[in-house]
């Protein structure tokens with residue numbers, strides 16, 4: 237199959253300055269498993285555009301590094 | 312990714328397997344463990360924040376509190392809201408055991424609203440009785456349940472595997488004996504041998520495509536893709552009322568509730584574009600949804616939840632609930648659009664279709680013991696057909712299932728697991744990984760769910776429903792070619808198969824019931840009349856073991872055990888005496 241990589245605006249952002257090395261809380265809690273630790277930066281990020289804008293990721297972050305925006309198509 | 316061999320797998324064992332650690336599943340596990348069973352909860356997300364209660368709940372929609380309402384009121388209300396087609400024995404259990412459940416949750420630490428006399432502050436939203444009980448600290452409910460599951464006395468008996476997703480129930484001699492699935496992070500293949508299986512996998516919330524086009528912008532938690540419905544179907548269980556869709560009035564685009572249940576007691580209500588009330592009762596029912604759709608389709612649209620007439624402090628209180636619990640990003644959404652409840656009312660629309668017995672009546676057929684028609688297989692919560700069961704019903708039926716399954720499992724034989732079924736499930740799970748270049752899940756799912764909207768969205772007609780069946784048959788080919796590169800993508804691909812199964816069930820059930828019923832939920836434009844002579848019955852579907860085709864059976868409505876004032880049964884079947892003794896909970900004796 238011919239394929240293209242297209243860009244998507246993802247709703248959840250992580251402040252890398254604040255995100256603590258070794259922490260995985262938001263990644264553990266996301267019901268859709270849409271967050272991951274980036275292998276290069278060691279920081280949490282949204283790895284797929286799959287989000288219920290529900291909020292456990294932000295609620296559980298100990299340093300308030302996670303922002304849940306409304307997915308672009310709904311905003 | 313590497314595809315594991317069929318026999319290269321993690322083999323787990325337990326007395327009671329619970330699929331889904333949401334509302335019903337956590338309660339089922341707690342009760343089964345209390346009765347001495349070893350329990351395994353398999354949860355595709357993480358139990359702490361999974362399911363409908365991921366961020367808590369702002370109130371109980373259906374608590375029958377002694378002194379405030381009676382079980383008879385509640386059962387009669389639910390019977391009328393479902394045009395008479397209910398097995399009252401199932402609803403009666405929710406009515407009689409709900410209060411005990413409220414108290415049990417309280418003992419775990421959940422807080423319910425009380426008035427100045429320390430009485431439960433129930434409110435009236437339903438047509439006649441008062442059953443809505445606010446939970447001022449409702450955001451903590453899942454935390455409390457999780458803490459209970461992790462407590463020392465429970466922990467020894469309850470194992471939880473997060474991020475592991477069963478895809479099929481295993482059966483032997485027509486009995487449920489376990490399940491098969493995989494780890495959605497590592498890709499590991501997993502089988503479970505169990506004495507009994509409780510399905511508590513929630514609604515089919517990813518059926519219709521939201522108007523926004525965003526696959527996960529659903530009313531239900533999108534983890535609930537109809538997994539439980541598909542698993543029950545393939546295990547041979549009967550499902551019922553699938554044609555009675557779930558459709559809700561929601562905040563436009565956001566697609567979450569701005570519930571009249573929350574706003575009503577404060578003086579909020581729904582109005583049309585002309586500012587007039589158009590429903591006399593804000594209780595969610597097919598009738599109300601038909602009225603909502605009529606307004607939206609007329610020159611009186613759109614519709615709003617009206618709050619702007621309320622004093623500033625009242626609005627502050629409403630915001631305090633709507634913006635912190637259940638769907639806390641409601642505030643973010645409104646801020647992004649510059650909507651302040653003080654100045655602008657909330658634009659509402661109607662949701663895409665789903666299957667859910669928590670809100671409507673579409674689910675796996677269960678009796679008052681949460682048993683499905685497959686021995687050893689139980690269903691509880693949104694996926695089990697106990698109409699309008701909501702949160703308290705999910706807890707009550709989790710409890711009932713946990714107790715019955717624990718006792719069933721004690722004596723259940725533990726045969727070797729059926730390798731042919733395990734191989735078929737292996738193919739279902741890993742096939743997309745063998746074709747990583749195939750069409751990706753987002754595109755396949757989008758197309759499938761757009762067909763759901765095109766052909767199944769009420770009002771329904773035979774021609775459109777037939778085109779729907781054809782489209783869903785055609786999608787089998789697309790699904791067989793889907794490609795995945797990671798275990799996460801395999802999870803989404805398996806979910807697409809569940810959605811397809813549910814779409815086919817929804818289309819065929821809607822075609823079979825040749826009448827209109829339940830307001831918008833099953834409104835057939837080509838057959839607009841309710842045909843009581845032929846259709847005052849349940850419509851059950853199942854997989855015919857002889858030819859693997861979907862078959863339909865009519866089940867008579869069991870004699871009522873509670874009289875329904877003003878409702879005359881069209882079939883003239885006389886009422887039966889209400890159950891007493893063992894079937895009535897402590898509080899009501």
Ligand SMILES: Cc1cc2nc3c(=O)[nH]c(=O)nc-3n(C[C@H](O)[C@H](O)[C@H](O)COP(=O)(O)OP(=O)(O)OC[C@H]3O[C@@H](n4cnc5c(N)ncnc54)[C@H](O)[C@@H]3O)c2cc1C
Nearest residue numbers: 331333334335355361362363372513538669692693701702
């Ligand atoms: C936004 C919203 C607001 C609501 N508001 C109210 C209210 O105010 N009052 C009220 O009484 N009711 C309310 N309800 C209804 C109530 O919350 C539900 O009826 C009830 O919680 C359903 O419980 P459940 O256990 O069936 O589903 P859930 O709690 O959703 O649990 C299902 C679980 O199964 C898991 N799962 C799914 N598929 C699989 C699989 N294949 N393998 C493993 N795990 C799986 C999911 O991750 C989830 O944890 C609301 C529902 C929603 C969605």
Ligand code: SF4
Nearest residue numbers: 266287288290291293
């Ligand atoms: S908002 Fe919900 S779905 Fe989205 S990333 Fe956070 S936890 Fe996951």
Ligand code: SF4
Nearest residue numbers: 255256259261262297
């Ligand atoms: S919870 Fe916060 S600190 Fe922890 S990984 Fe996520 S963003 Fe980083």
